[in-house]
Amino acid sequence: MAISAAPFATFLIVGPTCFFLGILFGNFPYDYNVIWTTPPAVEGLIDPREPYYQILETHLKFIHASPPLISRILHIVMGTGLLGFMLKLYKMSESNMLFDGASLVLYMIGVIVYITNIVKGLRIVTEGKYGETMAQYSEGDVIGREDSLKVLAASDTILALVLVGVLILQAGQWYAQKKEAAEIEEIEKQDQEEKKTRKGKESKKKQ
Secondary structure, three states: OOOOOHHHHHHHHHHHHHHHHHHHHHHHHHHHHHHHOOOOOOOOOOOOOHHHHHHHHHHHHHHHOOOHHHHHHHHHHHHHHHHHHHHHHOOOOHHHHHHHHHHHHHHHHHHHHHHHHHHHHHHHHHHOOOOHHHHOOOOOOOOOHHHHHHHHHHHHHHHHHHHHHHHHHHHHHHHHHHHHHHHHHHHHHHHHHHHHHHHHHHHHHHO
16 A cells, blocks of 8 residues: 655645645734734724735735745745645555545645635735726626735635645545554464464474
């Protein structure tokens, strides 16, 4: 069951996953007062979240204006995780189908959320055209500035949950493989003891 490349491939999956979780943890202070709690009312402000909207908006603009090297490193790390899945699923076993298959599904959900919500949202925030982009595609309700920022903050939470799921599945696979290896070792020991017992009985009969 064990594959020689499995430990290295697992490292290629777990490493990028933890890397992205670290980025999301860094964003959590900006997201906290936007979607997770209602800040205390401030005199003169209709919406107590307004200062935090501005902080988050400035933060997102700063991220989007970062040098191209930053996004390239991010995409390389993302591709490294996919490479790890390819290595583990190259010679597919039952364990790979269950744990790695489910992990890959979660990982791809994270990639889709990143492309559809994060990348697109960063462009909208930078341009400041919150309602105009959506108005081109629908004649219904238009997503405003506050809702757009909430969607971006919620996307961080979704990504965090998805990536934690990947780590849990990889840990579950490691535990299952370790448990199976221990059971196989125990069975082999019992077989060896039975063989020794049989040999001892046969030698006594010959005597």
